[in-house]
Each structure stands twice: as structure tokens, then as C-alpha cells.
Amino acid sequence: MKKIILMLMLSAAVFSCKNSEEKNNETEEVTTENVDQIQTYKGDFINSEGALVLMGPNYIFGVKRDVVSDELSKKVAAVKVNDYDMVGxxxxxxxxxxxxxxxxxxxxxxxxxxxxVNEKPSEVDIKLNESEKKK
Incomplete structure (x- = not known):
């Protein structure tokens, strides 16, 4: 008898919970339809001359400007040494x-x-050697 009552209470609790998500015009909420589209990306981020770019081993994406990308730009700016540094x-x-x-x-x-956000800029793949001019 206790098992039946426990099962009834558990099923009532599960069915009474509702997942109601409202969409706000300013920010896009995650719905069950686009949860599968959200993926994890690891790469180098650069914010140079107004362009936001995420570069990985086999992709290069432009980054959409919004509150989150602005926050990422601030975190990366604190790590960069010069304007052209990329940060992992x-x-x-x-x-x-x-x-x-x-x-x-x-x-x-x-x-x-x-x-x-890495604590130091990424290593440069190609370094240009500048030689002194001979007189």
C-alpha cells in the first residue's frame, strides 16, 4: 500500500511540474528545440580593429556582438599584451x-x-624575424 501511495505522489509531482519558457525580445532564451545546437568550442579569440573572431583547429567564425561577447572581449583584453594577440x-x-x-x-x-579564458596569450605560429639594416 505504501508503494502505491508513493508512486501516486511521485507521478503527481512529475506531471504537475511545467516547463514554461517565455521568449524575451532582448535576449533569446534556450528552448528544448535549440539545446542540441549549443556546442562547446575551444579556440583562439581576437578582438582587433572592431572584428571579433573565434579561430579553432578546423573553423573560423565571426562572433556576433552582444553582452556576452563584450564580456569576453573585456576578459581577453586583460590578458593581451598587444592588439594582435590571440587568447585561448x-x-x-x-x-x-x-x-x-x-x-x-x-x-x-x-x-x-x-x-x-587562458591566463596568457596563445603562442604565435609564425614569427617574423626582423633583421637590422646594414649600413
């Missing part, structure tokens, strides 16, 4: 086709969560 980050976001005609990026990432 781990973010979660949604990648979509870029509809902005003025942008050169085919795909754009909307960052939903900043998971990690």
Missing part, C-alpha cells in the same frame, strides 16, 4: 549562417556561455 578560450554557443552582407564570415557564432 572555451565557449558554448550556436553557429549559424551569417546574414550580414557587410561581414566576410560565412558562419557566425552567438556565444551563450564563457567557460574558460
Amino acid at each position: 578560450v572555451v565557449v558554448r554557443g550556436v553557429v549559424t549562417k551569417n546574414t550580414d552582407k557587410e561581414s566576410d564570415w560565412e558562419e557566425e557564432i552567438t556565444i551563450k556561455e564563457i567557460m574558460k
